[in-house]
Amino acid sequence: MSELLKRITINPKQCGGRPCIRGMRIRVSDVLDLFAAGMSAEQILEEMPDLEANDLQAALLYASRKLNHPVLVV
Numbered sequence: 001m002s003e004l005l006k007r008i009t010i011n012p013k014q015c016g017g018r019p020c021i022r023g024m025r026i027r028v029s030d031v032l033d034l035f036a037a038g039m040s041a042e043q044i045l046e047e048m049p050d051l052e053a054n055d056l057q058a059a060l061l062y063a064s065r066k067l068n069h070p071v072l073v074v
Contacts, residue, residue: 001061004054004057004058004061005058005061005062005065007021007022007054007055007058008020008021008028008058008059008062009021009022009023011023015027019062021051021055021058021059022055024050026048026050026051026055028059028062028063031044031051031055031056031059031060032059032060032063034047035056035060041053041056044056
């Protein structure tokens with residue numbers, strides 16, 4: 001799993017510091033938006049030939065990890 005997350009890069013000088021795929025200007029949010037629009041992994045890879053299947057998995061894993069945090073009730 002940690003190998004997948006190495007595909008996600010954050011550079012303050014690129015895409016406003018948003019998480020990107022392997023240093024490219026393809027943001028994690030771009031990949032998530034395509035999935036949310038109903039595109040399949042195969043369609044996304046066809047549309048964005050610079051991406052690899054592991055990049056899509058990495059984007060999903062990254063998003064899952066960022067959203068999976070406890071909510072503290074006081």
